Amino acid sequence: MDTIKQISIFVENQPGKLAELTRLIADAGIDLRTLSLADTRDFGILRVIVNKPDETEKLLKENDWTYKTAEVIGVKVPDRPGGVAEVLEAINEAAVNVEYMYAFVNRIPGRADTVFRVDDIETTLKALRSKGIEILTPEEAYCI
Amino acid sequence: MAKYWHEDIETMSPEDMRKLQNERLVKQVHHVYENVPYYRDLMDKKGVKPDDIRSVDDLHKLPFLSKADLREAYPFGLLAKPLSDCVRIHSTSGTTGKRVVAFYTQHDIDLWEDCCARAITAAGGNEDDVVQIAYGYGLFTGGMGVHGGSHKVGCLTLPMSSGNTERQIQFMRDLGATILCCTPSYAAYLGESLHEMGLTPDDIKLKAGIFGAEPWTEEMRRSIEASLGIKAYDIFGLTEISGPGVAFECEEQSGMHINEDHFIPEIIDPETGEVLPEGTVGELVFTSITKEAFPLLRYRTRDLCVLSRKKCSCGRTLIKMAKPMGRSDDMMIIRGVNVFPSQIETVLIEQGYSPNYLIEVDRKNNTDTIDISVEMNPDQFSDKMKDVQDKEKALAAAMKTMLGINPKVHLVSPKTIARSEGKAVRVIDRRKLHD
Structure with missing residues (x-):
C-alpha cells in the first residue's frame, strides 16, 4: 500500500526539549523530510516524516522518548488555486474524516505535496486515484 | 515446615x-x-x-x-x-x-x-x-x-x-x-x-x-x-x-x-x-x-x-x-479538603497509569492549586492531540471523584519523574503557610 510511516513524538512543554529531540535525530544522521508541531499549554506532539523511519524508532526507544507511528497518505497536490480543495472534496465525498494534514517541504515545481492523516486509508486512496490525483510512494516521500 | x-x-x-x-x-x-x-x-x-x-x-x-x-x-x-x-x-x-x-x-x-x-x-x-x-x-x-x-x-x-x-x-x-x-x-x-x-x-x-x-x-x-x-x-x-x-x-x-x-x-x-x-x-x-x-x-x-x-x-x-x-503528616489540606497521596495512587492504577507521580501544591491568589504529573506509558500515547487531551481529562475527572477537588493533571514522558531507591518523594508543597 502506498502509505508513509509517520512518527509522532510526545514533547513536554519545557525550554530546550524540541532542540534536544531534533539534535538527537540529526546526530544519528537522520534527515527530517517534513514535520509538523501540534501544541497545547503543557505538551506538544511533533510529527515527522524521516528518511529512515525504522532507525528513528530505534533511536527514540533507546533514548526513552514516547512516540507512536501511524500510516499517513502523501498526496501530490497540484500547486495551483483549488488544488488542495479538490483533494479534500474527494476525501469528503468518500465520507472519510481528515484528522490533520500538513505540507511537505519540497521543491518540485507544480506540486505542493501534502501529508493527510485519515481514519480510513484504503477508501481515501481509492477515492483519490479515481479522481486522477497522484499519491506519493514511500520511496518518493522518504527521499524527495 | x-x-x-x-x-x-x-x-x-x-x-x-x-x-x-x-x-x-x-x-x-x-x-x-x-x-x-x-x-x-x-x-x-x-x-x-x-x-x-x-x-x-x-x-x-x-x-x-x-x-x-x-x-x-x-x-x-x-x-x-x-x-x-x-x-x-x-x-x-x-x-x-x-x-x-x-x-x-x-x-x-x-x-x-x-x-x-x-x-x-x-x-x-x-x-x-x-x-x-x-x-x-x-x-x-x-x-x-x-x-x-x-x-x-x-x-x-x-x-x-x-x-x-x-x-x-x-x-x-x-x-x-x-x-x-x-x-x-x-x-x-x-x-x-x-x-x-x-x-x-x-x-x-x-x-x-x-x-x-x-x-x-x-x-x-x-x-x-x-x-x-x-x-x-x-x-x-x-x-x-x-x-x-x-x-x-x-x-x-x-x-x-x-x-x-x-x-x-x-x-x-x-x-x-x-x-x-x-x-x-x-x-x-x-x-x-x-x-x-x-x-x-x-x-x-x-x-x-x-x-x-x-x-x-x-x-x-x-x-x-x-x-x-x-x-497525618502526609495528609494535605487542599481547599479545605483532606487529601492523601495514596488516594491519588489508587486512581492512577485503576486508570491504567504507572504509580510514578508527583504532586505539586501551591497557593495562587489565595486559592490552593494542585498539579499532578503522571507518567504516560507509550501505549497510552497517540499521534492525535484530542486522544491525549481526552486521557488527561478522564484522569482529572476520576481524580475529582476520588478527592472531591479538581486537580490539574499533566501527562509526562516515562522515566521523567525521579525514581527512588528509598522512600519516594511524592509531594512538593510550595505553600508558605508557616514560617
Missing part, C-alpha cells in the same frame, strides 16, 4: 495475651518511671503514679509521647538504661523534621529480630530460602532489622542494601533469591527494570516479597506481584518503637498482625486523645512493654488506621491493623 516462628505467642488466646500484657506493662511503667526523668515529669504533671497502672485497662491514664517530645529529649532524654548497656542506635530518616535516635540493648535487638523472623516465617520463609535485602542499611532500621530476622530464621541472607539495580537483578538471578525485602516503590522499580532487561518472572526464583517503610496501595501490590511473579506481604514498623516487624502480614493479606506481646496498640481520636473502640479509624498509638533502652509509652505514631480482632484464617490470634490510610 514451620508455619509460625513463635507458635505459642502468635496463636495465644486473647485472655492469655491480656494477662501477659498486664504483667509486662506494670513492670515497664515502673522501669520507665524510675529511669526516665522526662517521662516521670509527664506522669507527675498528670498526677499518675506507677502503682495506678495495674493492667492494660489503666493504659489510658498514662500521658502520650509525640515526635515533639522525642525531639525535645534528643539525644539521651528518653534513654532508660546506661549507655554502657546499649549496643546500637538507629535513627529516623528525618523527612519530617529533626532526626530521632533510638537506643537498643542486646535484648532489644533480639526481640526486634524475633519480630522480623515472625514476619519472614509468615511470608513462607524458612532455612531453605535466600533473602535479598534491598532496604537501606545503616542508621535506617529497614535493612538491619530484616537482616537480623533473616539470620534467625536461618535463611541465606544477601545484604544488598538499596541501589545498584543492575547488580540487584544479577544477584537475584545468579544466587536464586526467593524472598525480596525492600520499599514497595523500589520493588516496583525492580520489576520495571527486570522487564526492561528483557527478563520475565520465569527467569528469577522469587516467590515472596516483604515490603514496607512507606505507604502503598492494594493496586500497587497487585502490580508488583504481577511484575515479579511473587506474593507481596506488607510489613509495618517505626524506629521509635523498634523498626520493621512491629506488625506483619500473613497469607490472608488482609491487614497486619501486631506483635502485641511487645507492643500494645491503641486507636485514639487525634483531636481529643480519647481512646476509640475497635473498628474505628483513628491515630495509632503504641506502648512498648518489653524494650529496655528506649521504652516509649503511649507513643503517637501519626498513622491513621483501624484495628481488628476478627478471626484470621492463618490461625494467628494477634490483633490486626489495617494498612495505614496515611500518616
Whole structure:
C-alpha cells in the first residue's frame, strides 16, 4: 500500500526539549523530510516524516522518548488555486474524516505535496486515484 | 515446615495475651518511671503514679509521647538504661523534621529480630530460602532489622542494601533469591527494570516479597506481584518503637498482625486523645512493654488506621491493623479538603497509569492549586492531540471523584519523574503557610 510511516513524538512543554529531540535525530544522521508541531499549554506532539523511519524508532526507544507511528497518505497536490480543495472534496465525498494534514517541504515545481492523516486509508486512496490525483510512494516521500 | 516462628505467642488466646500484657506493662511503667526523668515529669504533671497502672485497662491514664517530645529529649532524654548497656542506635530518616535516635540493648535487638523472623516465617520463609535485602542499611532500621530476622530464621541472607539495580537483578538471578525485602516503590522499580532487561518472572526464583517503610496501595501490590511473579506481604514498623516487624502480614493479606506481646496498640481520636473502640479509624498509638533502652509509652505514631480482632484464617490470634490510610503528616489540606497521596495512587492504577507521580501544591491568589504529573506509558500515547487531551481529562475527572477537588493533571514522558531507591518523594508543597 502506498502509505508513509509517520512518527509522532510526545514533547513536554519545557525550554530546550524540541532542540534536544531534533539534535538527537540529526546526530544519528537522520534527515527530517517534513514535520509538523501540534501544541497545547503543557505538551506538544511533533510529527515527522524521516528518511529512515525504522532507525528513528530505534533511536527514540533507546533514548526513552514516547512516540507512536501511524500510516499517513502523501498526496501530490497540484500547486495551483483549488488544488488542495479538490483533494479534500474527494476525501469528503468518500465520507472519510481528515484528522490533520500538513505540507511537505519540497521543491518540485507544480506540486505542493501534502501529508493527510485519515481514519480510513484504503477508501481515501481509492477515492483519490479515481479522481486522477497522484499519491506519493514511500520511496518518493522518504527521499524527495 | 514451620508455619509460625513463635507458635505459642502468635496463636495465644486473647485472655492469655491480656494477662501477659498486664504483667509486662506494670513492670515497664515502673522501669520507665524510675529511669526516665522526662517521662516521670509527664506522669507527675498528670498526677499518675506507677502503682495506678495495674493492667492494660489503666493504659489510658498514662500521658502520650509525640515526635515533639522525642525531639525535645534528643539525644539521651528518653534513654532508660546506661549507655554502657546499649549496643546500637538507629535513627529516623528525618523527612519530617529533626532526626530521632533510638537506643537498643542486646535484648532489644533480639526481640526486634524475633519480630522480623515472625514476619519472614509468615511470608513462607524458612532455612531453605535466600533473602535479598534491598532496604537501606545503616542508621535506617529497614535493612538491619530484616537482616537480623533473616539470620534467625536461618535463611541465606544477601545484604544488598538499596541501589545498584543492575547488580540487584544479577544477584537475584545468579544466587536464586526467593524472598525480596525492600520499599514497595523500589520493588516496583525492580520489576520495571527486570522487564526492561528483557527478563520475565520465569527467569528469577522469587516467590515472596516483604515490603514496607512507606505507604502503598492494594493496586500497587497487585502490580508488583504481577511484575515479579511473587506474593507481596506488607510489613509495618517505626524506629521509635523498634523498626520493621512491629506488625506483619500473613497469607490472608488482609491487614497486619501486631506483635502485641511487645507492643500494645491503641486507636485514639487525634483531636481529643480519647481512646476509640475497635473498628474505628483513628491515630495509632503504641506502648512498648518489653524494650529496655528506649521504652516509649503511649507513643503517637501519626498513622491513621483501624484495628481488628476478627478471626484470621492463618490461625494467628494477634490483633490486626489495617494498612495505614496515611500518616497525618502526609495528609494535605487542599481547599479545605483532606487529601492523601495514596488516594491519588489508587486512581492512577485503576486508570491504567504507572504509580510514578508527583504532586505539586501551591497557593495562587489565595486559592490552593494542585498539579499532578503522571507518567504516560507509550501505549497510552497517540499521534492525535484530542486522544491525549481526552486521557488527561478522564484522569482529572476520576481524580475529582476520588478527592472531591479538581486537580490539574499533566501527562509526562516515562522515566521523567525521579525514581527512588528509598522512600519516594511524592509531594512538593510550595505553600508558605508557616514560617
